[in-house]
Amino acid sequence: MSLKHAILVLLEAEEGSGYDLLKRFQAHLGFFWNASHQQIYLELKKMHASELIRFQTEHQAGKPNKKTYSITELGRDALIDWIQSHGKPNKVNDALLVKLYAGSLVEPETLMTELQLHKKNQTKILETFKQLEQEYLNLAETDKQPYRLPYLTLRRGIIEKEGWLQWADEVETELRTHDTK
Amino acid sequence: MSLKHAILVLLEAEEGSGYDLLKRFQAHLGFFWNASHQQIYLELKKMHASELIRFQTEHQAGKPNKKTYSITELGRDALIDWIQSHGKPNKVNDALLVKLYAGSLVEPETLMTELQLHKKNQTKILETFKQLEQEYLNLAETDKQPYRLPYLTLRRGIIEKEGWLQWADEVETELRTHDTK
DNA sequence: TCATAATATGCAAACTATTGCATATTAAAA
DNA sequence: TTTTAATATGCAATAGTTTGCATATTATGA
Numbered sequence: 310m311s312l313k314h315a316i317l318v319l320l321e322a323e324e325g326s327g328y329d330l331l332k333r334f335q336a337h338l339g340f341f342w343n344a345s346h347q348q349i350y351l352e353l354k355k356m357h358a359s360e361l362i363r364f365q366t367e368h369q370a371g372k373p374n375k376k377t378y379s380i381t382e383l384g385r386d387a388l389i390d391w392i393q394s395h396g397k398p399n400k401v402n403d404a405l406l407v408k409l410y411a412g413s414l415v416e417p418e419t420l421m422t423e424l425q426l427h428k429k430n431q432t433k434i435l436e437t438f439k440q441l442e443q444e445y446l447n448l449a450e451t452d453k454q455p456y457r458l459p460y461l462t463l464r465r466g467i468i469e470k471e472g473w474l475q476w477a478d479e480v481e482t483e484l485r486t487h488d489t490k
Numbered sequence: 491m492s493l494k495h496a497i498l499v500l501l502e503a504e505e506g507s508g509y510d511l512l513k514r515f516q517a518h519l520g521f522f523w524n525a526s527h528q529q530i531y532l533e534l535k536k537m538h539a540s541e542l543i544r545f546q547t548e549h550q551a552g553k554p555n556k557k558t559y560s561i562t563e564l565g566r567d568a569l570i571d572w573i574q575s576h577g578k579p580n581k582v583n584d585a586l587l588v589k590l591y592a593g594s595l596v597e598p599e600t601l602m603t604e605l606q607l608h609k610k611n612q613t614k615i616l617e618t619f620k621q622l623e624q625e626y627l628n629l630a631e632t633d634k635q636p637y638r639l640p641y642l643t644l645r646r647g648i649i650e651k652e653g654w655l656q657w658a659d660e661v662e663t664e665l666r667t668h669d670t671k
Numbered sequence: 672t673c674a675t676a677a678t679a680t681g682c683a684a685a686c687t688a689t690t691g692c693a694t695a696t697t698a699a700a701a
Numbered sequence: 702t703t704t705t706a707a708t709a710t711g712c713a714a715t716a717g718t719t720t721g722c723a724t725a726t727t728a729t730g731a
Contacts, residue, residue, distance in 0.1 A: 476645060
């Protein structure tokens with residue numbers, strides 16, 4: 310169960326509401342951790358019950374109340390324990406590859422279309438990543454320090470997307486030069 | 491829901507029992523689709539109820555009965571429909587990157603140990619993949635035909651593992667040359 | 672002015688996956 | 702000879718995720 314720990318990571322860096330966390334997931338952890346708002350609100354509730362986090366309610370005139378969560382000592386300890394623990398390797402389930410594996414059941418054009426779409430998506434994300442990378446690289450050496458580790462996770466994202474694009478090119482070439490059906 | 495479709499892919503290629511499917515998942519789809527035996531047996535039951543598959547019971551003297559499943563027309567149609575449908579992009583959740591992101595909370599040595607373990611695992615899998623690749627490449631051109639698409643999924647596995655190793659080297663260099671805590 | 676998007680939170684039902692338990696045979700290794 | 706691994710199947714409880722619904726405000730654009 311690691312959504313819990315991903316939330317602890319975000320709250321350790323800065324307190325925030327469920328909605329803040331949703332936005333931060335999308336902005337900072339999006340390519341290696343995803344969570345919906347329903348998951349986040351439910352998990353926050355559970356984590357509060359087990360005293361990993363606390364919250365303060367902000368009454369805002371007119372607007373709905375906003376709960377600002379922050380990490381407790383217990384939460385911080387649990388986070389450090391988890392980071393130091395050995396997790397088992399990630400379980401991978403990739404529907405696109407299953408489709409390709411059995412692709413001889415459909416027209417090659419169908420596969421090609423799906424591949425183009427995939428390529429377009431990956432390219433778009435890669436561009437975003439490269440922009441973020443430039444922002445980091447443009448920082449003065451002294452300012453880089455706190456972002457070194459997050460930058461390494463960004464590097465992972467860049468390498469991953471580049472790998473997908475390299476592969477997509479290989480598949481394209483193969484689909485164009487051979488009859489697969 | 492794609493475990494269903496992954497099973498249909500395997501049964502479309504060849505009939506088999508739940509245990510056969512478990513072994514085939516491990517041998518052929520393992521790096522892009524994983525399923526436990528509990529998942530498989532339960533899913534087969536559901537799929538039989540919805541008539542995507544049928545089975546014949548083999549009574550074996552002494553041994554427990556073996557159910558051999560095969561795909562029905564309905565199942566084959568459902569599979570083709572699914573392959574032609576647009577799936578949404580994969581949801582990614584990678585605990586190792588979450589740990590690294592917040593790695594400044596622990597000793598750099600802890601991160602390094604985890605990274606070494608990861609590298610070792612990825613290297614081992616990559617070697618297996620490269621062996622499989624050699625087997626394919628050694629086939630005569632005419633024999634390659636039916637494996638072209640599965641080979642492309644293997645290429646994806648190889649590129650993925652190489653990407654992880656390239657990244658792990660970058661992280662190692664960074665952890666060695668800078669203080670992250 | 673009306674519609675849409677963003678902010679902000681949450682419940683309930685359905686679905687999917689994991690963990691633990693349970694059983695029984697055969698073959699190979701210690 | 703005893704234990705372990707592989708073959709072979711399955712249930713039940715728990716955990717985790719997705720989908721659909723529900724509400725309410727503010728700001729922006731058509």
